[in-house]
Amino acid sequence: MGILCALAVLVFVLVGAADWSVQHWLFIRDKRMSKDEQKREHKDSEGDPELKGKRKEFAKELVFGDPRERVAKAKVMVVNPTHYAVALAYEPDGFGLPQVVAKGVDDGALELRAYAHNQGIPIVANPPLARALHQVELGEAVPEALFETVAVVLRWVDALGRDNDDGSGPLPC
Known part of the structure; x- marks a missing residue:
């Protein structure tokens, strides 16, 4: 009788262990996300991949164009x-708002200036403004602190007209 009880306990323990492992496996399987749920969660946390790709493409074009x-x-x-x-x-x-579309330093600045001159784009010599604008990232709007100065420059450019001059003359105060 003792052996029979020990055997019954052993069988119950083995069946219990097997049942626990099967139940655990079923629980884990049911809690896994489906492919659609994974896509939706990724989209919610990382943003829409299509829009993200377009933003990256625009940034590349802006920087490496x-x-x-x-x-x-x-x-x-x-x-x-x-x-x-x-x-x-x-x-x-x-x-x-005015945006910084290109900027250069030293030789790069000379190249950009020459190209602008060839294209008939007015060139305004204003060292403090040039230094301040150089701190602005490509594609970014001009900071609010520079609005007045940039507005004066833009009004001068509008008054000048591209076909009258190369724009490299003095800027009126």
């Missing part, structure tokens, strides 16, 4: 005669 193409979109080039050149684009109907 040809600076001459970006300068061609500029309304004015603000320079510190030899060290800095910053191209500003402004479309009141578009973004609404």
Whole structure:
């Protein structure tokens, strides 16, 4: 009788262990996310992959694109005669604020300046403004602290007209 009880206890323990492991496996399997749930969670946490890709593509184009193409979109080039050149684009109907579309230092600044001159883009020598604008990232709007100064430059450019002059004359105060 003792052996029979020991055998019954052993069988119950083995069946219990097997049942526990099967139940544990079923529980884990049921709690796993489906492929759709995984996609939805990734989209919620990381953002829509399509939009993310478009943002990356735009950023690459902005950073690695040809600076001459970006300068061609500029309304004015603000320079510190030899060290800095910053191209500003402004479309009141578009973004609404002037944006930095290209910038260069030293040799890069001279290249951008020459290209702007060849394209007939007005070039304004304003060293403090050029240094301040050079701190702005490509594609970013001009900071609020520079609105007044940039507005004066843009009004001068509008008054000048691209076909009258190369724009490299003095900026009226």
